[in-house]
Amino acid sequence: MKVVALVAAHNEEASVGTTIDALLRQTRPIDDIVVISDNSTDRTFEIAHSYPITATRTEGNTHRKAGALNAGWTDFGQDADIILCIDADTILPPGAVASWEQEFERDSGLGGSSAKLTMLGTEFLVRLQRAEFARWTDTGLRRGWTSVLAGTACAIRNDLLHEFSRLAGRQGPWTYDSIVEDFEITYRIRELGYRCHVSPEVRAYTEAMTTRKALWGQRMKWQVGTVEDLLRFGFNKLTRVDWCQQVVGLLAAVVRVMWVWTMVLAMVLGLFRLDPIWLLPSLVFIANDVKQSLRIPHRDKWDVVIAAALLPQEIFAWIRAGWFTASWFSVLKSKVTGRSKDYWSVQYELEDKKAGRPAGTLQENYALQVSKIGRHQRVMGARHVR
């Protein structure tokens, strides 16, 4: 099998070298590593160009990541069997590509395989995101399928990408109509009858959002993109679960607001009294959160403490309820006014702030995090949990 890795990079000078290093250290060598520097104003291209790989720059691309991926695929990826999409702030452990190749060889019905994503860092907000992604991954593994091949790190069967590139209005496999191109392409793969799953073997380490503003911006983009795509796809057997998630997410927001109003009203009327029976559900939720926290890869005691405290998870749930509601408002508003916010530019603005970071932070976080708890195999001078 010929494997080509596409790394779309916008102002990633601080991390692109670490990503390339990890790709070059694969036990199963990648046939071509293509870094597409997209409208970068920093040294992303120069750094990529200093490695024995293919480094290229987009010219006049206004379609962001999808445009960069299409350019890289059109010029260097057409004759591949498997295409890897890797973000330029992501580390693949050495056995990743070998595992992916075996998955596709074993299962001819497999259209795409997403890596299990683990966020690097020890900050409070990062821990919450790591716990959230561990739950998402657990669900995907249990179901045996996923509706999103994470654009951060995934592998896709290339003959399917050829099919998509022939669809009307496309300049390559990735559409310009969606701001969540990974969700869209996963839907197209599943539409053709192929399965997409979360790989039980392949893990990818990536950077998380470290401020509330950055997290909000990222999630608004994901959520608005998902809602827009779901409205485009309609309700069908492929989108049923995603629609249910939207309904549950919105209900969670409504119930939380109603709960606060009820509590306030009860207190005002002097009818509030705390029955100990209400502590029972809280204890069940804490027990479940603690159980799940024990499954977080590279967890330490603070991950368990956060789960046991309940309050941080509850605050995170409030923030999640916020972006669910705000995204629906945003989509409906754009339908009425005909004007939509450019969430990619918000994301780029946030990512550009990372540009001032010292180079090597990703590698340092990886070494620090992965060596701390991992008990399995030793790689890249650090330990790696499968």
Place this chain on the structure above:
Amino acid sequence: MYGNVGSVSAGSGVALAATGLHTAWLFFAAVTLIFMGVALRSLARHGGKVRP
């Protein structure tokens, strides 16, 4: 007289709010039970060998 009308009106308002609260508590109890069921099922489930 007007004072009496005001008292009756306020009393009805409180009674209505109390009924509303009672309904709200029932609703939250139902929602909590559903989520507790989901959490208990998750607790009972074997996590599997593969780490997420």
